[in-house]
Amino acid sequence: MSKVTFPLFLVLFFTLSATVFGQVEVNGLVNDTSGKPLAGATISLEPSNQFTSTDRDGNFKLSNIDSGDYSLRISYLGFKTYSDTISIGAENISLTFELEADLLNLQNVVVTGNFDPRVQLESSTAVTTLGSAALQRTFSRGTADVLQAIPGTFTDPSAGEVFTKVYSRGISASAEDDLGWYYVSLQEDGLPVSLVQHSYYTPELFHRLDLTTEKVEGIRGGSAAITALNAPGGIYNFISKGISKDFEGKAQVQGGLQGESNPYYRADVVFSGPLGNNWFYSAGGHYRRDDGARNTDFTFSKGGQAKFNLTKINDKGYFKFYGKILDDFTNRWTGVAATNWNDPQAAFGQDFNTTALMMPSFNTPIPDGRRLAEGATNDFDPSQGVHAQDRAFGVDLLQDLGNGWSVRNNLKFSRKAANWQTSISNNFVSLDDFLVSGLSRDFGILFGGDFSAFGNLVFRDAKTGSEIAQVNNFGSLGIFQGQAPSFEYIGSGRLPNDGIMGTAAWYNDNSAKEWMDQLTFRKRAENHDLNFGLAGGFSNSSLFTQGSFGYVTYEPNPRMLSVTVENPGEPVLSLSDENGVSNYGGLFFVNSRVEVSQIAAFVNDRWKIAEKFHLDLGLRYETIQHKGSKDRFSPFDGSGGVDGDTSTLYDSSIFVPTGERDEFDYNYAYLSHSIGLNYKFQDDAALFARFSGGNKAPELDYYYNNFSNVPINQKGEVQKINQLEMGLKWNLSNFSFTTTAFWSQLRNIGVNNFEFDEGSGTVFYTPIQFNGSRTIGLEWESVYSLTSNLKLAFNGTLQNPIATDWTIYDAGGSVETEDDSVVDYSDNVLPFNPKVMFNLGTEYQKNKFDAFLRWQFMGEREGNIANAFQLPSYSIFNLGLGYSISKNLSANLVVTNLFNSEGLANFFGANSFGANANGTTSDFIQANPDSSFVVVPVLPRGSLLKLSYTF
Numbered sequence: 001m002s003k004v005t006f007p008l009f010l011v012l013f014f015t016l017s018a019t020v021f022g023q024v025e026v027n028g029l030v031n032d033t034s035g036k037p038l039a040g041a042t043i044s045l046e047p048s049n050q051f052t053s054t055d056r057d058g059n060f061k062l063s064n065i066d067s068g069d070y071s072l073r074i075s076y077l078g079f080k081t082y083s084d085t086i087s088i089g090a091e092n093i094s095l096t097f098e099l100e101a102d103l104l105n106l107q108n109v110v111v112t113g114n115f116d117p118r119v120q121l122e123s124s125t126a127v128t129t130l131g132s133a134a135l136q137r138t139f140s141r142g143t144a145d146v147l148q149a150i151p152g153t154f155t156d157p158s159a160g161e162v163f164t165k166v167y168s169r170g171i172s173a174s175a176e177d178d179l180g181w182y183y184v185s186l187q188e189d190g191l192p193v194s195l196v197q198h199s200y201y202t203p204e205l206f207h208r209l210d211l212t213t214e215k216v217e218g219i220r221g222g223s224a225a226i227t228a229l230n231a232p233g234g235i236y237n238f239i240s241k242g243i244s245k246d247f248e249g250k251a252q253v254q255g256g257l258q259g260e261s262n263p264y265y266r267a268d269v270v271f272s273g274p275l276g277n278n279w280f281y282s283a284g285g286h287y288r289r290d291d292g293a294r295n296t297d298f299t300f301s302k303g304g305q306a307k308f309n310l311t312k313i314n315d316k317g318y319f320k321f322y323g324k325i326l327d328d329f330t331n332r333w334t335g336v337a338a339t340n341w342n343d344p345q346a347a348f349g350q351d352f353n354t355t356a357l358m359m360p361s362f363n364t365p366i367p368d369g370r371r372l373a374e375g376a377t378n379d380f381d382p383s384q385g386v387h388a389q390d391r392a393f394g395v396d397l398l399q400d401l402g403n404g405w406s407v408r409n410n411l412k413f414s415r416k417a418a419n420w421q422t423s424i425s426n427n428f429v430s431l432d433d434f435l436v437s438g439l440s441r442d443f444g445i446l447f448g449g450d451f452s453a454f455g456n457l458v459f460r461d462a463k464t465g466s467e468i469a470q471v472n473n474f475g476s477l478g479i480f481q482g483q484a485p486s487f488e489y490i491g492s493g494r495l496p497n498d499g500i501m502g503t504a505a506w507y508n509d510n511s512a513k514e515w516m517d518q519l520t521f522r523k524r525a526e527n528h529d530l531n532f533g534l535a536g537g538f539s540n541s542s543l544f545t546q547g548s549f550g551y552v553t554y555e556p557n558p559r560m561l562s563v564t565v566e567n568p569g570e571p572v573l574s575l576s577d578e579n580g581v582s583n584y585g586g587l588f589f590v591n592s593r594v595e596v597s598q599i600a601a602f603v604n605d606r607w608k609i610a611e612k613f614h615l616d617l618g619l620r621y622e623t624i625q626h627k628g629s630k631d632r633f634s635p636f637d638g639s640g641g642v643d644g645d646t647s648t649l650y651d652s653s654i655f656v657p658t659g660e661r662d663e664f665d666y667n668y669a670y671l672s673h674s675i676g677l678n679y680k681f682q683d684d685a686a687l688f689a690r691f692s693g694g695n696k697a698p699e700l701d702y703y704y705n706n707f708s709n710v711p712i713n714q715k716g717e718v719q720k721i722n723q724l725e726m727g728l729k730w731n732l733s734n735f736s737f738t739t740t741a742f743w744s745q746l747r748n749i750g751v752n753n754f755e756f757d758e759g760s761g762t763v764f765y766t767p768i769q770f771n772g773s774r775t776i777g778l779e780w781e782s783v784y785s786l787t788s789n790l791k792l793a794f795n796g797t798l799q800n801p802i803a804t805d806w807t808i809y810d811a812g813g814s815v816e817t818e819d820d821s822v823v824d825y826s827d828n829v830l831p832f833n834p835k836v837m838f839n840l841g842t843e844y845q846k847n848k849f850d851a852f853l854r855w856q857f858m859g860e861r862e863g864n865i866a867n868a869f870q871l872p873s874y875s876i877f878n879l880g881l882g883y884s885i886s887k888n889l890s891a892n893l894v895v896t897n898l899f900n901s902e903g904l905a906n907f908f909g910a911n912s913f914g915a916n917a918n919g920t921t922s923d924f925i926q927a928n929p930d931s932s933f934v935v936v937p938v939l940p941r942g943s944l945l946k947l948s949y950t951f
Contacts, residue, residue: 026062028095030054041076052245077131080107103736103783105129112217112237113227115531115604124616124676124688125222126740131215137880139896139944143204151795152220152779158905158936163332168220169742170775170801171233173749183233191412195514195537198700205418206390210286211270212307214241221723225672225694226620232694232721243280243311247273256944262291283308293939294356298383303328317399324392331385334426335908335934341925347932348497352902353940355556359423364579367642369656384421391415404524411517420508427913429502432485434476439549440575440582442635442653455567462560462580469493496555502913504587505548512541532603539596547588551580574648582650589655594628616676623669624697632660632709666715670695684731694721720747737782747772766809773830775801789846796838801830825865834859848884863907864917874903892946906936
């Protein structure tokens with residue numbers, strides 16, 4: 001080797017050696033302050049873009065690290081995030097870390113309501129995080145049930161998994177029972193579960209909680225005005241479990257009893273790990289079978305879902321492909337009867353805890369009014385409830401573009417279907433009411449002088465065929481001659497409570513194909529963090545609704561009734577089919593299709609004014625187009641009905657399309673804004689404030705519910721939402737709390753009522769009244785660590801919800817307008833909003849044992865805008881016990897509603913067919929002090945044993 005090349009060789013050798021031998025390992029151990037290892041803590045090293053997580057013993061390892069200075073970050077939900085700079089030389093290093101408890105997760109990063117990931121303490125809005133440990137301490141009967149733990153949020157999960165209500169800070173007016181998520185966005189991993197809502201079609205239909213959910217982030221109002229699609233009232237984001245560098249997972253089996261020992265079974269699993277070459281996966285799901293909290297003769301819920309994500313990590317970001325397949329049957333609980341307006345008690349032999357008052361299981365084919373010529377039918381089985389199906393797949397991409405620029409795009413396609421087969425309404429109808437016969441066919445036939453449906457009615461048990469009673473109801477027609485209505489029994493048989501249930505066999509078929517996308521560009525500079533981009537959604541949706549009358553006994557365990565008219569000397573006429581279904585497709589008919597397009601452009605700048613003082617400024621311009629059509633309809637006019645048999649009256653009045661369609665094509669455009677401040681006056685304390693002006697465009701129920709056989713000649717009004725919040729977040733070593741004062745104003749609230757005209761048999765909605773409300777309140781969230789083993793948690797809301805401008809259209813009980821009036825209820829208390837609600841609980845953990853006890857208090861609520869009836873306050877206690885059998889195996893017992901409280905969650909008005917809550921005034925109660933009414937009780941006690949195996 002020459003004298004020249006030898007020194008060059010040495011230089012090259014030492015250079016390569018420094019590179020090779022400079023790549024070292026960083027080993028570490030992560031414990032809590034008591035020395036207990038923390039399994040699953042996330043460790044990241046920047047700018048190497050390396051990450052890992054701790055094993056069951058709290059150990060971690062990062063390999064092939066070049067020499068240099070790095071930012072090491074350790075995060076674990078429930079503990080304060082550790083962040084520091086470390087220097088790496090030529091030798092391997094070992095480190096040990098102790099993480100302090102973060103009692104309210106204020107030091108953890110949140111992504112909901114922010115365009116950029118942000119430590120919760122530094123966010124200028126009120127955010128609550130529920131980790132996997134908190135989620136496991138629930139006997140979850142649905143999505144809304146879980147959200148009861150979030151302050152400022154009102155939830156009504158009394159109907160079960162679906163048909164629930166969720167809203168925050170008094171922004172509630174249009175959140176009806178069948179559209180209870182009107183103002184808020186239910187999200188999975190940052191995108192809405194569903195783009196559209198309408199009656200009986202809400203996002204919780206397509207969402208189930210299981211082990212695949214790692215945490216829930218919830219914000220009330222605030223930045224939702226500029227970060228969510230048409231949901232200024234708040235965001236509840238369920239974030240799925242991420243990736244892990246080593247194979248790990250959890251399997252769980254659950255079994256329990258609800259109500260009167262109705263069984264519940266469930267199995268969950270989730271697992272994740274590496275695939276090699278920086279590819280990672282996570283997958284899981286659940287299956288359950290639930291006989292329900294109340295008594296029915298069918299399985300109340302069954303089915304489940306599977307979820308997965310597949311992620312590729314590179315040195316500038318990641319690419320993730322994810323999906324969900326949900327196939328699920330569930331139902332919803334309806335109301336029960338009560339008497340005593342001042343102290344409601346269950347009536348007619350019913351029970352607040354066990355009575356379901358729903359149609360029993362049967363199966364009957366009902367002609368499809370859209371396709372009579374083809375002989376098409378729809379099988380109706382009320383045991384099905386709602387069959388929800390969702391096939392959702394998406395791509396999430398994040399890449400660093402250099403020079404402070406990055407881009408993220410989250411795109412999801414879903415195909416949804418929701419088929420309802422259930423009963424709606426369950427009011428009492430006395431045998432002296434002409435509706436007993438009148439609801440069996442079109443009222444035009446009755447008013448045309450055909451009284452063939454009246455006379456000697458024979459009621460038989462549809463299941464056994466045995467006769468229950470014979471009734472002569474000609475006397476019920478006396479009401480039309482100014483006489484008192486009457487009836488008389490023929491023979492010894494009697495119907496329970498001398499009446500039937502006013503109920504409808506409700507067939508509701510929905511489908512939607514949806515695209516959603518959010519594209520965000522981010523530019524980070526010294527004093528600015530700028531985010532801007534586009535968000536959009538497209539939905540091709542269809543709805544078909546058909547309603548038939550059902551003859552059902554009015555008793556705690558209802559039976560279907562087969563009904564015939566057997567007048568002496570005349571042919572026997574069938575008012576119902578053999579299963580008890582009558583007036584096939586003659587109560588309701590909606591056949592519509594809609595294309596929805598939502599496009600939004602947004603920009604937000606987080607301006608660092610000083611080291612600890614940040615200003616958020618955001619704008620969002622959104623446009624929503626509803627383009628569709630709705631069929632006109634009329635009763636079938638063929639002789640003898642669909643089957644041509646004049647003795648079967650039940651198929652003579654089915655609604656069919658006339659061939660005419662009412663088209664609509666309306667666009668809603670608006671600008672929303674939000675400004676927030678955050679002043680971090682100590683490392684563990686911050687003040688924040690935010691003012692937002694948001695908008696809520698109408699949902700599709702506006703077209704479906706308000707225009708029956710009339711032109712859709714005007715678009716709906718955009719509701720205006722103004723919100724102000726100011727708060728304090730403080731994170732001490734043994735005490736952590738947030739408190740927020742808020743002011744909410746809602747304007748342009750369109751309100752109408754569902755009415756029934758006994759004179760014409762017409763179901764209709766009253767003209768819309770536009771109203772306004774205002775809520776002022778204080779919400780708080782706190783945890784105090786009394787000892788290292790014992791914690792006390794307290795969160796809640798105090799508020800004053802007022803209907804500042806509010807009128808109700810009084811139709812006078814008829815579709816005619818001559819006797820109509822408008823009643824002014826301005827300055828009344830806003831209904832269904834408690835002035836006080838809170839959760840107070842304690843948690844204990846030592847060695848292998850843990851326990852919790854939580855008291856949930858719901859204050860008195862007004863039952864309607866007239867403030868004529870109050871839903872009493874109630875308390876629910878939940879209990880949990882847990883024991884670690886081994887390192888991998890644990891057992892937990894969770895009991896919800898420990899003392900079987902009979903609290904009332906909802907009010908549906910007088911116990912008469914077609915009644916609604918707003919029809920109950922003080923004058924009505926005075927005139928009818930002993931009348932019955934319909935309430936919805938809270939769900940009864942449930943006990944659940946969970947066995948979990950971690951691997």
